[in-house]
Amino acid sequence: MITLTCRGRTVARYLTAPGLPRPYFHPVTTLAGVPVTEERPADHVHHLGAGIAVPDVDGHNFWGGRTYVRGRGPTELDNHGTQHHVGCTEHRPDGFTADLSWTADGHELLRERRTVRATGLDDTAWALDLTFALTNTTPAPLSFGSPQTNGRPGAAYGGFFWRAPKEPRPPHVFTPAADGEEAVHGSTAGWLALAGDGWTLVHAGGDDTTRRDPWFVRTADYPGTGSSLAFAGRVPLHPGETLRRRVVTVVADGTLDRNAAAVLATRAVGP
Template sequence: MTDRFILADDPIALPQGAWAKTERRTLRRGNLPVLSLTQGHHRPYLFPVYTPQGFAVTSECPADHPHHNSCWIASDHVDCWMPAADGRKEQYTYNFYVNETFQGRAPGRILQTQAMGEETAAGYRITQEMEWRGPVEWAAPEGRLAARERRRLDLKLEGGAYVIDVESALSAAAWDLSLGPTRHAYFNLRVAESIAVTSGGRVVNDRGASGGAAVSGAGAHWVHYCGPVGGGHWAGLALFPDPRDHRDPWWFVADWGVVTVGPFRLEKRDIRQGETMTLRYRVLLHDGDLPAAVIAERYAAYLAGLR
């Protein structure tokens, strides 16, 4: 089996004259699937996501939170400052996190408009172009364009684990916008049910805290979820927010399997016209029951590569 990465459309057998409403493209290493680019109704996300031995470690649309889409980027509290008559600006408030109206904010959609893949010296790079569009409303039948995003995924096999470096560059469209303050942003993971603490897994951070309540809050450099995946095997994933973008990252982690980290839990982030907000993260997907000391070593190697 070759170790080359190949990105291809998933074949779907449909009757003549029918077409798929959304798409899924799968990245494979040889014959093994690594991850799939999925365009859901409300946002693009990565699902399934596998370890090198082929264990799926995330959950797509769990019944308790159907807007938890495996590995995804989203934000509640997105405000557009729209020009109005007499030089005034009006605040239009949207929600790009929950699939329904949430706390009075109508749901928008994040739409992938283009995706390109290419082999790199280290592995494979995927570049996606996105539009953040508000809901259908009066005078905006396709939804107002709130923001544009370029998302880059660099994937490689390193030290027996998959490493995904994610860079999200969010730009203002034709008006200024603000994100937050909210805990429902920005980078999110929903682990597979078997890995959750409630099913026998564990979640820890670099400070030695264990369990969702203890891990949640500010300041941790990384969070690691690990648990049983069947047949006596364990697998897990770790999330490293880039310290250049997250001086004091705020985490929301639950024993039932969600991990969210972002830089604007307490303060909003303004993005003016012509400006871009760039946030970066590393996801480590591994097989086995790795101790915290090994995750700490992988984080140290990540920091060294940023210099």
């Protein structure tokens, strides 16, 4: 386990124990201590806080749960892969750089370099800056998919994903130009905000490539947000090639409006 601190407070724990399907952040809290992640909820027991999860890497499931099969629907398959935490090349109180091995059927498919920083923005907000770089270590091309690319419309999840706590009322989701799950899901915007009871998350693409990925949003069924790697079609990755994404998440106390979310997103991403 790796602990992240910001402004003298513990704001996140990164779990890496053997036997986990993947490393992930939980709990993540605001500076006032309000939890903003959920782990193994009853509605989706394979949702693990915040992290990187992909339902289809060349047919291997690195998300958990059932696999969507075209013509059959969600299906229990023995196709689950594991993200192994290899070790840290850098570790500080406010962040770390780690190597991960994505393996399936006893073989490594991807080697990942994950870089994380916790940055204070003001007395009520901090930012979790996460960059992941996935390199194809096999001798053959790989591709990333999603249930949507496999035939389930609206289910283009996979990549960066954040499971928020389920509360009596669904959280409010908005971008600079849209409000609500239906309008925001599948859109591309510089940032996306999810506001719950006493907390707000603002996800922002940290580079031009990440900002072109559509947002995945759920609020009515469960509170979850992410950045879709494979939305319109499968994404190829040739041997030796690397796919990189950077997502910066503002974690704020209170309920932010659109102007406040925009200001903090800009500060968090930086130049």
